Amino acid sequence: MSAFSERVYDCVRRIPKGRIANYGSVAALAGEPRAARGVGYALSHLPSGSDVPWWRVVNRRGAISTSRVSGMAQWQRALLESEGVVFDDAGEASWRRFGWVPGE
DNA sequence: GATCTGACCACCG
């Protein structure tokens, strides 16, 4: 694994339960402010048995970005809702309430 | 080793 991926996983592990973070923020914390794409890749190929709460990572609008992967969106949404995150009619979580601010 | 692709985002126009 590259150092970047390691940092990404570490940052994602820091996300508190019931909170969400976006790819951009995670990338920034990992040292690459514009590497959101790399974050998506890293999370899409997570090592089996990893303790990384990937489901707490959503897109900039607070919506599920895993729609591209069949079945994933439903799964992720269920996990987040079980942690207390609420999605509105647009399928977006209230960033103001659940958004994780690094350093909190 | 070049090119494409993918759970994306910021920056212009």
Added chain:
DNA sequence: CCGGTGGCCAGAT
């Protein structure tokens, strides 16, 4: 407000 473009990372062909 919407659309195009560039930029980042890692794996696949």
